Amino acid sequence: MDPDLSALDEFLREEGYDGYLVQAASDDSDQRYLSGFDAPDPFTTLHTPEGTHLLVSGLEYGRATKEARADSVAHSARVDAEADTRKSEDDDGTDSLADRTSTLAAFLDSHGVERVTTPYEFPLGAADGLRTHGVGVDADPEDRIERIRAVKTDEEVEHVRAAQKANEASMHAAEDLIRAADVGDDGVLRYEGETLTSERVKEEIEVALLREGCALDETIVACGADAADPHDRGSGPLRANEGIIVDIFPRSKTTKYHADMTRTFCKGEPSDTLREWYDLTHEALDAALDAVEPGVTGEAVHDAACDVYEEAGLPTLRSDPTTETGFIHSTGHGVGLDVHEKPRVAPDGEELESGHVITVEPGLYDPAVGGVRIEDIVVVTEDGHENLTEYPVEFVVE
Amino acid sequence: MDPDLSALDEFLREEGYDGYLVQAASDDSDQRYLSGFDAPDPFTTLHTPEGTHLLVSGLEYGRATKEARADSVAHSARVDAEADTRKSEDDDGTDSLADRTSTLAAFLDSHGVERVTTPYEFPLGAADGLRTHGVGVDADPEDRIERIRAVKTDEEVEHVRAAQKANEASMHAAEDLIRAADVGDDGVLRYEGETLTSERVKEEIEVALLREGCALDETIVACGADAADPHDRGSGPLRANEGIIVDIFPRSKTTKYHADMTRTFCKGEPSDTLREWYDLTHEALDAALDAVEPGVTGEAVHDAACDVYEEAGLPTLRSDPTTETGFIHSTGHGVGLDVHEKPRVAPDGEELESGHVITVEPGLYDPAVGGVRIEDIVVVTEDGHENLTEYPVEFVVE
Structure with missing residues (x-):
């Protein structure tokens, strides 16, 4: 089933967003709808007017390339290897929001994406982490994907x-x-x-x-x-x-x-x-x-x-x-x-x-x-x- | 089962947070653990060192007062009625993050809460909405509830x-x-x-x-x-x-x-x-x-x-x-x-x-x-x- 996302694309263009970003497992129905992929652990879907791109762990990579409704699938370990996502040298063993989102920021960067909108339920930690990486993130108060799904x-x-x-x-x-x-x-x-x-x-x-x-x-x-x-x-x-x-x-x-x-x-x-x-x-x-x-x-x-x-x-x-x-x-x-x-x-x-x-x-x-x-x-x-x-x-x- | 939340309370006091805020259905395990309540639709749990407080819809109110592990349960319609949560007069029929969080802001205000920390997965829309109401909201990069649950x-x-x-x-x-x-x-x-x-x-x-x-x-x-x-x-x-x-x-x-x-x-x-x-x-x-x-x-x-x-x-x-x-x-x-x-x-x-x-x-x-x-x-x-x-x-x- 190919969803009709023309209304979303129009919104993105009108409001100057580079893409719509979802980070969730597929029990989140917006995620399942947008990605066409079924996975038990959270993964990332970036939808732009030009295409749909997934970021998944190595564990899901093989299946995602076969099953997801995506124009491209990125392997998180390869994104890490290709980008400079090393954590700070004085890492004290604790996580920071910036550390937790460095792979995601590199993935967005690889697609030239600087400003995204997200579902209302997008993880706050990921949003504030991306903001420290210079990405603009706005929650969509209008639940656009759910309205399209309706x-x-x-x-x-x-x-x-x-x-x-x-x-x-x-x-x-x-x-x-x-x-x-x-x-x-x-x-x-x-x-x-x-x-x-x-x-x-x-x-x-x-x-x-x-x-x-x-x-x-x-x-x-x-x-x-x-x-x-x-x-x-x-x-x-x-x-x-x-x-x-x-x-x-x-x-x-x-x-x-x-x-x-x-x-x-x-x-x-x-x-x-x-x-x-x-x-x-x-x-x-x-x-x-x-x-x-x-x-x-x-x-x-x-x-x-x-x-x-x-x-x-x-x-x-x-x-x-x-x-x-x-x-x-x-x-x-x-x-x-x-x-x-x-x-x-x-x-x-x-x-x-x-x-x-x-x-x-x-x-x-x-x-x-x-x-x-x-x-x-x-x-x-x-x-x-x-x-x-x-x-x-x-x-x-x- | 009464969870041992002393480590959380210590963290809240040390970092100057008034409380730990969760907004999710009980399929979110942090929510279930903290609230002791099982509900299919999202509800709010505010944990402070003094007690645990729930905000639920009228539909869940009766059951929450009986079943939840909470010191108090608030009824969202009553919170609305008692607080000034009216939406702006020039409401154009669309939602804003501020509108969507007015009840939640009134609930926090009723508990004297001005600054909270939340799970990494807390809904971005709710966090940014609360921020427009003047509430400080920080995602916890350390997954403290999950570490306590472990x-x-x-x-x-x-x-x-x-x-x-x-x-x-x-x-x-x-x-x-x-x-x-x-x-x-x-x-x-x-x-x-x-x-x-x-x-x-x-x-x-x-x-x-x-x-x-x-x-x-x-x-x-x-x-x-x-x-x-x-x-x-x-x-x-x-x-x-x-x-x-x-x-x-x-x-x-x-x-x-x-x-x-x-x-x-x-x-x-x-x-x-x-x-x-x-x-x-x-x-x-x-x-x-x-x-x-x-x-x-x-x-x-x-x-x-x-x-x-x-x-x-x-x-x-x-x-x-x-x-x-x-x-x-x-x-x-x-x-x-x-x-x-x-x-x-x-x-x-x-x-x-x-x-x-x-x-x-x-x-x-x-x-x-x-x-x-x-x-x-x-x-x-x-x-x-x-x-x-x-x-x-x-x-x-x-």
């Missing part, structure tokens, strides 16, 4: 769709387990003679994902009061008549693209409040999805979900920025190489564009009631959006 | 030992599969009627690790010429009479500590050269292990392995910094919350201390021969070291 090619959309399909297989595995469980006298779910726990359901999810070629990030299977904290992963026995939030966000091992989906299940009879919350959340999901089209802002999509909740008299972070109950997170986020990336589907969320892939995931939370969340993933298309999620939206499993 | 408590050593035990179960699964395979007429391994591939063995490893409660990072199962590139993960059919490098580095899902182990197997008859390389590598492993004790440098351990190879006439990066064959990586690295961390067991490697947990992993590589690597993990003890690896060192599997 607009997916058709190929990238298919990567997300395939990951979501794998995700649906694992959601089926979770739902089937809850469905097959019995309810004990104490209200605790039992499966094949054992207490059905959050951990057991997660294991089933993880095995299903593994079979589908997805990496196993953390998974949320949270019941009752646990589910009232949107980031609680859940633990221990699952109980009847309570909301069980299952939120799965795997990454394809091959493509590295993510999926993301949430369903809330209830084994048995939900309380009237929980049932009302579920129906409201389904309504908020539909209202937010209805709003998704190019030119609409992420904020407007978020507002559509907030409207449903607030009209029902429930608090949101929009109506009360410090509330700890109600709708206490954003309506969604972009998904791609990162599971959370641009665009924001939240207050201040930017305009949606065709090719944006976003989640829509309203929810309600209160430790006294539990939690409910429903999440689909959609791609913004020229005339609206396409939902990449086929999984049904059903609350009570019998 | 010395493990007994509890941390047990976490690594447990992860290595799980790792051995997965290595057994891999070896058993290779052992059980048949050799086809074309020299390709076959198992249960199908071609035995790198991918198939990795799946077996991953399922075994999952059952042991470990997260599935990438795994190397590399045969023949693939194995000649130390970072090649391997793919496709496994063949008889070639070296098959199996390198597994899982993380415990509970403790987040890593293990790391490599074995090289050969199904059938290795060439004389490959056999010689294996024996030399076993010798280099023993020589390097023999050198491990407190007060010895990581460089001396690396030298012990290089000596064995160079005496046999094989190139190393020590004898030729640009060689692409022979012993082309470091002898080892620290292991803990990160799979690669301090101390270095490499050129310039620092003095080993009791409590350091390191790998020892010499190897030889040449596309014309293949690759061989053997890796154990050991803890430096007061009178030498203890090998945390019980897995046998055997090359030919029949």
